[in-house]
Amino acid sequence: MPLLPSDHQKFMSIAISIAQAGMRSGAGGPFGAIVVKDGEIIGRGHNIVLAQNDPTSHAEIIAIRDACSHLGHFQLTGCTIYTSCEPCPMCLGAIYWARPDRFFYACTRSDAANIGFDDQFIYQEFNLDPISRSIPATQIGQEQSLKVFEEWKTIDDKTLY
Numbered sequence: 001m002p003l004l005p006s007d008h009q010k011f012m013s014i015a016i017s018i019a020q021a022g023m024r025s026g027a028g029g030p031f032g033a034i035v036v037k038d039g040e041i042i043g044r045g046h047n048i049v050l051a052q053n054d055p056t057s058h059a060e061i062i063a064i065r066d067a068c069s070h071l072g073h074f075q076l077t078g079c080t081i082y083t084s085c086e087p088c089p090m091c092l093g094a095i096y097w098a099r100p101d102r103f104f105y106a107c108t109r110s111d112a113a114n115i116g117f118d119d120q121f122i123y124q125e126f127n128l129d130p131i132s133r134s135i136p137a138t139q140i141g142q143e144q145s146l147k148v149f150e151e152w153k154t155i156d157d158k159t160l161y
Contacts, residue, residue, distance in 0.1 A: 003039065003080070011036055011082045012106055019059065019084040022046025029117060033059040033083040035067035035076060035100070042079070043067025059083060060091035064098045074161060076100040085112050088119045089126075097161075 003011075011034060019032030028047030035043030045062025049055055060083050068074055081103035087095060088109075095103055109119055121134070130137035152158065 003036075007039070008082070008104060011041070011080075012084075012104055014041070015059075015082040016084045016106060018044055018046045022048065022059070025051075027051035028057065030115075031059040031083070031085055033063035033081060035063050035079050035081050037067075037071075037076075037079045042070040056090065058088065058091050060087050061094050064094055068098070074098075080104070085109070085117075088112075088117075089122045 015032045015034045017032070018034065019030050022028060022032060023030040023046075028049040028051060031047040033043075033045050034041050043063040043066035045059045045064075045066055047059045048057040048062060051057075060081065063081065063083075064076065067076055067079060076098045077100070079100040081095060081100050083091075083103060083105050085107040086105045086109045087103075112118070113120065125133045130139070
């Protein structure tokens, strides 16, 4: 049965409450997320960057990991993610890799920028040549790495994702 607008609001309120609790604990910034499947929360997360000393420990990443662990699968087909803020580029990428059916967000990236969480520079970096970015990237070892890619192509029973 499809979720009603009131269900979406209820789940978003839970994600926002998780954000507030995580922030108040000192674990990290004011961000929370949940993953819902068939009307049940199967994954939860709040920002724990400070608690873990891990810049990848954003709410959406933690919630996705929790949900995937719950499902025993690396994809979130049939799921919906609710996050207290528009995802940063890293989290947006993780959401796309996890392949939920949809996601909802509360605050915008502009709202986040207004409290010191500005990702605009990352979006701008995407349009630059890798060597011209603020953290320069230089390609090396392509021939050796392509051999591994070629080997991957020959594996018949691989799981694509």
